Amino acid sequence: MSSTHTHSKKSQSLTKNQRIVLDLLQNSGEPLKAYFILDSLKKEGLNSPLQVYRALDKLVELGKIHKIESINSFIICNNSNCASNTAFTICERCGKVKEIKNKYLTDGVSDLVKDNKLEITRYNLEFYVLCKSCKIN
């Protein structure tokens, strides 16, 4: 390490807007909506929807967050390596969202996809459930 070449600086560094949006999602752990993010980060200097959407787009592209399509929300990736392949459970009662990191499920889906000759570039799987605490009550 610490060799002469200075490359790959870019790949590690997020811009200020990207960073504060990522931090908020990280600290929240929950899915957040773009305009909620905007409101939350007004004090940090974010003024317009576009600033939020641009940061979100980039973070999605980098695989650091995911968009949950059916609720128009964004959540931190807790999986670190799912690229653009995502799977979530969403509680139909309380709205709680969990990223599925069960290897067997995601591998299984990949296998099914291969077996069925679907050439998938990426996928988004949203499973609606009744979560444990909602099941009890």
Next chain:
Amino acid sequence: MSSTHTHSKKSQSLTKNQRIVLDLLQNSGEPLKAYFILDSLKKEGLNSPLQVYRALDKLVELGKIHKIESINSFIICNNSNCASNTAFTICERCGKVKEIKNKYLTDGVSDLVKDNKLEITRYNLEFYVLCKSCKIN
């Protein structure tokens, strides 16, 4: 036909708005957006977004159409029995959408779900692909 009894009318009969929206989706076969539907059916008497959304909601509930979440569009169900469990491929290049009716895939997903002790009430799977004609060109 035209017998005396009038029962079970309700279960078969859609209202006028529901019918014209369903017919449009049926004839199209493609995913359509709510406001496109509205524009298309102005001449049939639809005047407001709400009329469209109400019809769409009902048709989704009846399982006659599906919403494709990642493109905010609605498409006729070509499967007739998928209830609220849906699976689609979406071409990333041309946007073409196909409902997956491959029994092995959907059964496989169900099995995976069972094996992984996920109590799913329904699911929505969106697979992004490069479709055949886009692959060639």
Next chain:
DNA sequence: CCTCTAAGTGTTATATTATTACATACGTGA
């Protein structure tokens, strides 16, 4: 250091998607 370029920023305005609220109509069953 200088210049070029890709990426990001800030801002305003606008487009697109969806719901709230409220008054009215209509069919079914008690």
Next chain:
DNA sequence: TCACGTATGTAATAATATAACACTTAGAGG
């Protein structure tokens, strides 16, 4: 007939997302 559930029509508004344009910054390479 009355109550009830469902659908309707309409206006207003909320929520989500993008277009357009001028400007800035950071890194690559000479």
